[in-house]
Amino acid sequence: MKMIDQKGRIFGVINILDLFLILLLIGALIFAGIKFTQGDEVVSGPRTQKEVTYVLYNSAEHPFVVDQIKKGDVLRNKDNNAKIGEVVSIKKQPGKVAVTTADGRMVMSDVPEKYSVYITVKTKASVSGETAVGEDGSALLTGSKVSVKGPKYLIETLISEVNLGDK
Helix, strand or coil, X not given: CCCECCCCEECCCEEHHHHHHHHHHHHHHHHHHHHHHCCCCCCCCCCEEEEEEEEEEEXXXXXXXXXXXXXXXXXXXXXXXXXXXXXXXXXEEEEEEEEECCCCCEEEEEEEEEEEEEEEEEEEEXXXXXXXXXXXXXXXXXXXXXXEEXXXXXXXXXXXXXXXXXX
């Protein structure tokens, strides 16, 4: 018996093109299975645990909220109550927001009786290359929205700066 007959079938059972397509489909399924079960994180080197600092920013907050924020406060993620770090310093400035003028330009405008607040937080993070993952398991990325709660307050912030400690 020939391995490939005149109709192009292997041992007279399956066509070569059909076998190729089946193998290609099996390979794609294996690749997809590996891709979806192993997560998306791309590791750019070994992970190390280290203390990092980052700055949380809120552009216009009420003074009675800002006055509650104290150095040493433990901050937690509003959604899952996981610890995100400890307040190292607080800097408050007059509140500002972006507004559109009548001619369509965007300008920063003062907000009376509100503060812009910068909260510096220290945390233990898992660092790999230029990326860090905080104590609560979330990535410390500039621009990320973070809802934090302290002992007596809840505040919506953005991460404005991340310092991995190597600069």
